[in-house]
Amino acid sequence: MKAGVSTLRTRVAQVVWLVFVVAALFLAVGALLIALDANRDNGLVKFILDGANTVDLGIFSRNNGIKDFTGNNADVKNALFNWGIGAIVWLVVGRVLERIIRP
Template sequence: MSVGGVRRYAAQAVWFICVVFALFLAVGALTYALNANPDNGLVDFVRTWANRVDLGVFSPVNGIKEFTGEHADVKNALFNWGLGSVFWLVLGRILDRVLRP
């Protein structure tokens, strides 16, 4: 395999990982918006992974923006995890362009 082929596969792998991270954040925010049961195994799995990939910066508890008042948890999750999702997509696209020959 040529160096160009390896770079192309590496770029595809990085892009795929970033898209998966963005999906965890987006679906995690959706679970808050839909008031999903946090005791459900799937909801817990998605929220756990969303907390792992939010880097602490996009956390709904202590993130970039903290809302107060009624439905603050939903607003925090939608805003911070939504922003984090966009971050992962932009980062993935930039890394894809850098790695791809």
């Protein structure tokens, strides 16, 4: 019985970690696409940016995030800073939860 619970907890921890990594990847790749001035009419670019906007939770938003840059290249700076911090937070929280869940 204990082996079954242990296996289940391991699988759940892996799924939790994967979800948090995917969220961090959306933010990191989204910030890169903004910095590279990718074509926002492209379907894949739009999908990544929409996903990043979703997982930034409003706290790490490009438009009203932790830090709001102004002036030249403010959009790029906001994306790199806020989404970069957001990606790091997703990874740290995901790793902590994964360690708590895993037996």
